Amino acid sequence: MSTDAARAHRSDETDEESGVDETDGEPAATDEPLEFGFSGLRAGFIACVPVALGVAGYGVVFGVLARQVGLTTAEAVLMSATVVAGAAQLIAVELWEPSIPVVAVIVTTFIVNLRYVLMGAALQPWFSRLPPLQAYGSVFFMADENWALTMGHLRSGGRQGAYLLGSGLAIWLFWVAATWVGAVGGGAIGEPSSYGLDFVLVAVFIVIAVGLWEGRSSLLPWVVAGTVAVACAQFLPGRWYILLGGIAGCLVEVARFDE
Amino acid sequence: MSELRPVVVAVIFGMVLVTYLTKAGGLWLLGRVELSERLEAGLEILPGAIVVSILAPELASGGPAELAAGGVVLAVAWRTDNVLLALGCGVGAVLLFRSIG
Numbered sequence: 001m002s003t004d005a006a007r008a009h010r011s012d013e014t015d016e017e018s019g020v021d022e023t024d025g026e027p028a029a030t031d032e033p034l035e036f037g038f039s040g041l042r043a044g045f046i047a048c049v050p051v052a053l054g055v056a057g058y059g060v061v062f063g064v065l066a067r068q069v070g071l072t073t074a075e076a077v078l079m080s081a082t083v084v085a086g087a088a089q090l091i092a093v094e095l096w097e098p099s100i101p102v103v104a105v106i107v108t109t110f111i112v113n114l115r116y117v118l119m120g121a122a123l124q125p126w127f128s129r130l131p132p133l134q135a136y137g138s139v140f141f142m143a144d145e146n147w148a149l150t151m152g153h154l155r156s157g158g159r160q161g162a163y164l165l166g167s168g169l170a171i172w173l174f175w176v177a178a179t180w181v182g183a184v185g186g187g188a189i190g191e192p193s194s195y196g197l198d199f200v201l202v203a204v205f206i207v208i209a210v211g212l213w214e215g216r217s218s219l220l221p222w223v224v225a226g227t228v229a230v231a232c233a234q235f236l237p238g239r240w241y242i243l244l245g246g247i248a249g250c251l252v253e254v255a256r257f258d259e
Numbered sequence: 260m261s262e263l264r265p266v267v268v269a270v271i272f273g274m275v276l277v278t279y280l281t282k283a284g285g286l287w288l289l290g291r292v293e294l295s296e297r298l299e300a301g302l303e304i305l306p307g308a309i310v311v312s313i314l315a316p317e318l319a320s321g322g323p324a325e326l327a328a329g330g331v332v333l334a335v336a337w338r339t340d341n342v343l344l345a346l347g348c349g350v351g352a353v354l355l356f357r358s359i360g
Contacts, residue, residue, distance in 0.1 A: 057342045075267045082275045087306055092274060094313060102270055110277035112309055114302050120285020121294065127286055139282040196350040196357075199325060203332045203349035205314050210336040212307035225308035226315030233316035245312025246305055253308075254301035 034126060034161035036134050044150065044166025051145045052170040056178035058086050058204075062093065063182020064189070065201055069096040073183040080179035084143060084172060087208060088112045094201055095239050104239055111243060119147045123164070126154050130161045141168025143175075220256070225249030324356035 059080065066076035071093075083089055088109045095105050120139055127135040138161075146167035153163045160166075189195060212218070229245030236244075288294070318329055332349035339345065 054342070061342075061346065071267065072262055072264075074263050075271065078263065078268065079271045079274070082271060083278050085278050087310070088274070088278065091309070091313065100266065100270055102273070105270060106273040106277055108309070109274045110281065112306055113278050113281040114305055116278075116281040117285040117288065118294070118299055118302055120282055120287075121289040122285070124286050124289040135286060136283050139286060140279060142282050196354040199328060199350060199353040200346060202314065202317055202321075202325065202329060203346050205310050206329055206332045206349075207336045207342055207345050209307065209310045209314065210333065212310060214307075218304070218307060221304045221308055222311045225311045229312035229315045230319050233320075241316060242309060242312045245315070246309035249308025249311065250301045250305050253304040254297055257297040257300050 032159060034129050034159050036130060036161040038162075040160025040162035041166035041169070043160055044146070044153070044163035044168075045170045046166075047149055047153075047163075048146050048167035048170035049174075051149065051167075052174035055086065055143070055145060055171050056174040058090070059175045059178025060182035060185070061200065061204055062086070062089055063179040063184070064186030064197070065090070065093050065182075065204075066096075066179070067183050067186035068189075068197060069093050070098060071096070071183075073180065073187060076183040077176060077180050081172070081176045083109070084141060084168075084175065085109070085113055085116075086143065086175070090201070090204055090208075091242075094205075095242075101238065104243075108243055111246060116142065119144075122151060123147070123154075126161070134161060134165075138162070138165040138168065141165055141172055143168065143171050146171050221249035221253045224252045322360065324353055324360050327356050328353035 062080065063073075063076050066079070067073065071079070079089055079092075091108055091112055092105050095101055095108060119142065123139070123142075127138070130138075142164060146164060149167050150164040153160065189197065225245040225248055227245075228248040229241045232241035232244045318326060321329075328349050331352040332345050335341070335348045336345040
C-alpha cells in the first residue's frame with residue numbers, strides 16, 4: 001500500500017519487468033481455465049499474512065493521523081474498509097481540513113491511484129478467463145503487496161484465480177483492524193505537537209519516498225516535482241501544488257522516455 | 260465521538276469510486292486500448308512525484324529541527340526498511356532537536 005507496497009512492486013518489476021509488456025509471450029497465461037475456490041483463497045491469505053503485518057504498521061499510523069485531523073474513529077475505519085489504498089488515504093489525511101477540500105482530495109486520490117490501472121492490466125491475461133463478478137470483485141481488494149504476490153503466483157504457473165482475493169482479504173483485515181487500533185489510540189492523545197506527532201505525517205511520506213525510490217532514474221522527475229511544488233506553494237492558494245508537482249514530474253518522465 | 264457525518268461519508272464514497280475505477284480500469288482497458296511504454300513510465304513515476312511534492316514545500320518551510328529529523332527518518336528507513344522504527348526515531352529526533360533549538 002505504501003512503502004512495503006512500493007518495495008514489493010519494485011522488486012517485482014526488476015524480476016520480471018512490468019507485467020504488461022510480457023503478457024504476450026507469457027507462458028503461464030495459456031487458455032487453461034483458472035480455478036476459483038477456497039484452496040486458492042486460503043493459499044493467498046496465508047502467503048500474505050507476513051506482508052499484511054507490515055501493512056498494519058501503516059494502518060496504525062493512518063488511524064492516529066486521521067483522528068488528529070478531525071475524522072472520527074468510525075469514519076477512519078470506514079475509509080480504510082472501503083477505499084483500501086494506503087498511500088492515497090495518507091495523502092487524503094494530509095489534505096484534510098475542517099472545511100474539507102473535496103475536489104482536491106478526490107482528484108489527488110485518483111491521480112495517486114492511477115498506477116492501479118497498470119497493475120490491473122497486468123492481471124488481465126489471467127483474469128479475463130474468470131467470470132466478471134469474480135474478476136471485478138477481486139480487484140476491489142487489490143493493493144500493491146498482494147498484487148505482487150499474485151503476479152508471482154500466476155507467472156510461476158499457479159492457476160488459483162482466488163489468490164488475489166485471498167491475499168487481499170489478509171491485507172484488508174489487518175489494514176482495517178490496525179486503523180481502528182490507531183484511531184482509538186489516537187483519540188486519547190492530547191496536543192499532537194507535544195509528542196512530536198505533528199511531524200509523523202512528514203516522516204511517513206519520507207519513508208514512503210524511500211520505498212518508491214528506484215535509483216538514479218527517479219532523481220530527475222523527483223527534483224522537477226519538488227521544485228515545481230515549492231514554487232507553486234508560494235504563488236497558489238490551497239494544496240494544488242501537490243498535484244502540479246506530481247504532474248510535472250510525470251511529464252518529465254514521459255518526455256525523456258526515449259533516452 | 261464515533262459518528263459518521265454525511266459529508267465525510269460522501270467524500271469517502273467519492274474516494275472509493277475513483278479508486279475502484281483505477282483498480283477495475285486496467286482489467287477493462289487492456290485488450291481495448293494499447294498503453295504505450297512511455298505512458299506506463301509516466302504513470303509509474305506518479306506516486307513518487309506526488310509524495311515528493313508533498314514533502315518538498317513542507318521541508319522547505321520547516322525549521323532546522325524538522326529538517327534534521329527528516330534526515331534521521333531518511334537514514335533509518337534507508338538502512339533498516341523498518342517503518343515503525345523510522346517513525347519512532349524521527350519523532351524522538353524532532354522532540355530532541357526542538358528542545359535544543
